[in-house]
Amino acid sequence: MKIFNTLTMHKDEFVPIEPGKVSMYVCGPTVYNLIHIGNARPMIVFDTVRRYLEHRGYEVNYVSNFTDVDDKIIKAAIEEGVTAEEIANRYIIECKKDMEGMNVRPATTHPLATQEIPGMIEMISTLIDKGYAYEKNGTVYFSTRKFKKYGDLSHKNIDDLRSGFRDLKVSGEAEKEDPLDFVLWKPKKEGEPFWKSPWSDGRPGWHIECSVMAKRYLGDTIDIHAGGEDLVFPHHENEVAQSTCANGVPFANYWMHNAFLNIDNKKMSKSLGNFFTVRDIAEHYDLQVLRLFMLSAHYRSPLNFSNELMESAKASLDRIRRAAARLADIAENGADGEMTEAEAAKAEEAKAFIGLFDEKMDDDANTADAVSVVFDLVRFANTNVFEENSTKAYAKAVLEALQTLCDILGIIPIEAKGSLDEEIEALIEQRQQARKEKNWALADKIRDDLLAQGIVLRDTKEGVKWERS
Ligand code: AMP
Numbered sequence: 001m002k003i004f005n006t007l008t009m010h011k012d013e014f015v016p017i018e019p020g021k022v023s024m025y026v027c028g029p030t031v032y033n034l035i036h037i038g039n040a041r042p043m044i045v046f047d048t049v050r051r052y053l054e055h056r057g058y059e060v061n062y063v064s065n066f067t068d069v070d071d072k073i074i075k076a077a078i079e080e081g082v083t084a085e086e087i088a089n090r091y092i093i094e095c096k097k098d099m100e101g102m103n104v105r106p107a108t109t110h111p112l113a114t115q116e117i118p119g120m121i122e123m124i125s126t127l128i129d130k131g132y133a134y135e136k137n138g139t140v141y142f143s144t145r146k147f148k149k150y151g152d153l154s155h156k157n158i159d160d161l162r163s164g165f166r167d168l169k170v171s172g173e174a175e176k177e178d179p180l181d182f183v184l185w186k187p188k189k190e191g192e193p194f195w196k197s198p199w200s201d202g203r204p205g206w207h208i209e210c211s212v213m214a215k216r217y218l219g220d221t222i223d224i225h226a227g228g229e230d231l232v233f234p235h236h237e238n239e240v241a242q243s244t245c246a247n248g249v250p251f252a253n254y255w256m257h258n259a260f261l262n263i264d265n266k267k268m269s270k271s272l273g274n275f276f277t278v279r280d281i282a283e284h285y286d287l288q289v290l291r292l293f294m295l296s297a298h299y300r301s302p303l304n305f306s307n308e309l310m311e312s313a314k315a316s317l318d319r320i321r322r323a324a325a326r327l328a329d330i331a332e333n334g335a336d337g338e339m340t341e342a343e344a345a346k347a348e349e350a351k352a353f354i355g356l357f358d359e360k361m362d363d364d365a366n367t368a369d370a371v372s373v374v375f376d377l378v379r380f381a382n383t384n385v386f387e388e389n390s391t392k393a394y395a396k397a398v399l400e401a402l403q404t405l406c407d408i409l410g411i412i413p414i415e416a417k418g419s420l421d422e423e424i425e426a427l428i429e430q431r432q433q434a435r436k437e438k439n440w441a442l443a444d445k446i447r448d449d450l451l452a453q454g455i456v457l458r459d460t461k462e463g464v465k466w467e468r469s
């Protein structure tokens with residue numbers, strides 16, 4: 001697989017540190033509110049990268065944190081008159097619900113910043129001991145001048161950046177030795193949560209959290225580090241500085257960054273107020289639609305949110321589901337016996353779509369093209385598998401190929417039957433009974449009631465079929 005690596009700025013062949021294994025760290029959300037669909041973009045795309053790596057036989061250790069101590073969380077807590085912990089815990093629970101709705105698998109580990117403070121104090125002490133950090137009045141800063149590679153990840157000209165800063169005295173940062181130095185530890189303000197440390201009662205800076213959690217759960221050097229492109233500078237640049245200087249080895253071999261989800265071509269963000277939460281979207285759409293919408297674009301291309309694109313993703317999802325339902329139906333009710341020779345050849349053709357799909361994903365996780373391959377397979381299935389005479393075995397083989405591709409994308413082509421489905425089926429049964437008894441009024445009423453719930457009935461020779469309109 002080739003991965004576009006922000007560090008090298010080209011597509012590099014992916015070679016894991018340990019054959020057959022991948023360590024992957026994805027910066028997670030700050031939990032002070034419901035997540036918005038911009039935050040959902042890295043969750044969906046990197047979950048898909050993880051699924052793809054697993055499909056290629058890798059064992060993936062996937063770590064994604066929750067930042068559960070931060071100015072915004074503290075502000076929300078003060079506004080509501082509750083603790084910061086209560087705010088963070090509440091929105092972690094809500095975030096996990098959204099992830100489940102989007103079929104984003106839980107990470108191998110979801111560390112919480114507040115549970116990792118001892119590791120942070122240890123790493124900061126190491127940085128001070130090695131001369132990479134200094135303390136002033138209870139605050140500890142990283143000394144960016146000491147790390148010669150500072151700026152390599154974001155490809156920034158550090159001297160330009162430095163001279164672009166206003167006078168440190170004017171900006172109120174006179175304690176810093178250099179304008180680019182950043183906070184590793186800061187003293188508490190009145191009413192803020194705090195931890196004891198050798199420097200002050202206080203809390204860690206944001207960047208040190210990820211360095212420490214990556215080290216603890218994945219090791220000193222990791223294969224893939226990912227997140228949204230706004231994190232390249234300063235967050236990831238600072239993570240590289242801290243980890244490399246503390247551990248004495250390179251931090252991450254591949255850096256993947258997703259482009260923004262925009263609205264009216266502006267970044268969707270809480271601060272601009274131009275956002276939809278995942279919960280807002282769930283009121284109108286199955287979140288599988290959101291997932292397919294995200295994957296229909298390449299992760300490094302900006303994606304503009306619009307109703308038209310969501311409607312188009314909805315129609316696409318319906319097409320996949322209709323094809324899968326038809327295949328499942330033939331796999332259950334089709335002809336018995338072995339596949340014919342012609343069918344066996346066609347089944348091989350269907351399987352070959354997996355190879356085509358893999359080629360697209362091997363090219364820097366090009367989900368946009370990979371989704372097109374799914375539609376090529378849907379078209380193939382619709383025109384090469386027949387209700388009238390195809391065997392069960394053949395329909396099953398084609399369905400398996402479709403299921404394999406959908407699994408990698410995290411798209412669910414056949415929804416598991418829920419209790420709601422059983423209720424619908426019981427009503428259909430009642431309607432059949434009413435028809436037998438020539439109680440047309442009741443039969444029509446049941447059909448109309450179902451229609452009002454968006455359930456459409458279709459009479460076929462195998463009996464009554466239903467689908468959500
Ligand atoms: P935050 O909670 O702001 O730290 O963001 C969590 C993750 O969501 C980070 O990887 C961000 O880069 C990413 N993110 C935030 N807003 C957007 C957006 N509009 N489009 C894509 N990714 C975003």
Ligand code: ZN
Pocket residue numbers: 026027028210235
């Ligand atoms: Zn991070």
